[in-house]
Amino acid sequence: MTETVDFAYDPFDAQVMADPLPYYRTLRDEYPLYYMPQWDTFALSRFEDIWQVLEVNDGTFVASEGTLPPTTVLAKHNTGPVEDPPLHPLPFHAVFDADLYGEIRRSHSAPLRPRSVAGLADRIRTLANERLDLLLPRGSFDLTQEYGGIVAASMVCGLLGLPDDLAPQVLAAVNAGSLAEPGVGVEVAAARPNYLGFLTPVVERRRADASGDALPVVDGLLGYRLPDGTALTDTEAATQMLCIFIGGTETVPKIVAHGLWELSKRPDQLAAVRADPATNVPLAREEMIRYCAPAQWFARTVRKPYTIHDKTIEPGQRIITLLASANRDEREYPQPDEFIFDRPIKRSLAFGRGQHFCIGYHLARLEIDVLLTEWLRRVPDYAIHSDAAKRLPSSFQWGWNNIPVEV
Template sequence: MCAPDAAITQYDPFSAECLSDPYPYYAWLRDEHPLYYVEAYDMWVVSRFQDVYDMLGNPELPFEAREGTVPTRAEMLVRNDGPVPPLPLQPVGGFTRIDQPHQGRLRGFINQPFRPRPVARLEDWFRDMVRADLPGVLAQGEFNLPVVFGLWTARTMCHLAGLPTEMAGDLRDAINESSAAIGNADLGLDPLDGLKRISRAAHLAVARRREAGADGEHPFVDGAINAVFEGRSLSDHEVAAQLVVPLIGGVETVPKVTSHGLWELTKNPDQLAAVRADLAATTSVAFDEMSRYCGPAQWFSRTVTAPVEIQGHRLTPGQRIIFLIQSAQRDPREFPDPDTFRWDRPMKRTLAFGHGGHFCMGMHLAKMEGRVILQEFLSAVEEFDFDDDAAVRSASSFQTGWDTLPVRIHRLADPS
């Protein structure tokens, strides 16, 4: 287990040290400061599994996402020094930062295709698309795995939004750039530029569905076009705003989790052999452990909206509270030997997809895509490894996923 480092005396999620390796800081926080205060951002930090689980899952607590769930450092440096008003309902912004109960209602307009049955119906389409692509991809011999997987997840989101799948590569790149840029000035990337490109794709989806009559064929978009919210219809701009975060979540996480997960399997050949032994049965179990161990998103933020006492500390309106999902997922109080990857780890519960009102809208889609990607890749490839020295992990405060993970294909499976 990652032991707390005696040299650690403070935690700042935006510091260079934390960005390069947050795990020793998480161990220190969990052991010594389960509720930690960061003066610079007027922010509380929750690091233990049980605390994150209890607080995110308690709708009575006055924590809302009205300042966004992944603020940048510049945004965090602005002190509120008092209550932050909720965002307006007209025009209404994207549901992920609207207060309850409106968040749940807006989300309900677009989440139909992400429910278990529609996702199950999508599986053949996704598998066929992956199978059609794989031979050409594998013929390259060496390539960046998350970029290839990211094309597949981006095509899925284009398909659901009624966008041409030819747009998938641009959408994936815009999303990866905007995530990498958050809290990472060194890269010289502008998160707003990436967000503008994602927003343009969302607006195009709305225009195309309006033109096609929004007849329900693409409920991800049509659901919001046809919705009645606060006694009125949503404008095109308001509909597009609902699509942005699902597009981001739907494109970037599964590729990072599965690529990193396959890397872990190659480091543990006995585990790779065990997964290979029965792909139909093992891959969904392996994807669960990959989601725990390889989850790229580090934390999600909320703003305190009323005075509240937590663990003997008084939290006041306008302060922030962040929930360290990746610390919780490595908490030895919940997961024995948490820093070891174990494909068939028994898990009573997980925070990989969050908890409570903002619980991941795409979990069923993520699990289907992750399972199919693992099955198809491992069925087609007999021997592969990774160029460890060329692996690069984005050092954004929001994401520590491996963006560059070159895979080398040594032997394909016999097609017979």
């Protein structure tokens, strides 16, 4: 598909960054495989197409150029397949193909597996109530940052060996790293020195003294050996922790705050969830994830020819999978622009699919459950000041950074 005179889509365009949803509908209806010649990249917008592409795990699609390549990368058109980056110094593991990526991911994912995550419920509940103890007497505060934001950042600090009192700084650093000027995109590499300022000292301290409480994320990375037998340096190990550091901090607060806002607009739905939280909070959680998840897209570079919608995408070209568009696809979800707390959801792409499925999926869902449950238990009435809510510019994390609430 090529551009038309009356429609053009570019995820880095200022108008798209301000509100991508109308563009997604046009893409789904008229241009399900949309080509952006300036980036030599195709955009996929329909749920089923993205579902099928992301389940391919035979080396056809790789993330060698990053899962969120900025415009500086996309502007350079490839003339053939892109190889994996060199092992030394080791970049973020998501840029490697299946075997190496999977090995490094498994080395530090133990505390994020279902059984381990289930044991974190009390910790999340304690953090949520500590925040509510502080915030509720104030009467008004920021629902995104001051409630869910601090809880999620505190959980990340615990997983990565950082003290809880750094949670506000971690939250601020991650929020800043997602912002982008139109035409540029999220340049993760530029933010990494700031992130690594938190993470590298953790690795250094743990390497020097591994006594005390278990720290499986860091310990797993320190014990890992690359295929050539070498261990990770402190910076390399810290770099592999970025997915937990970033994704674990910014996604859940935006889903919870936005979801509570949507419930407040629909008193009947809010009353139903509040009346039977054990049954209805998990239902509302899944609809909030579908409707409110802030991540917009992820990219892959094609390594083997792939044909879809009668077009063969050649090695070196890219595909961006518009997950946020898939979440609003009427082919999968009837009345997709309506928030329906008990909507039947059989399949979801909000946390990805296949090789790059979100490492923190189980923890995120538990955090949302607990944050919603404790809020509804302790807050009998609340009002969102919608005029003061803010979505800051980002080609990737189109979420509500600030949602003022009065209780």
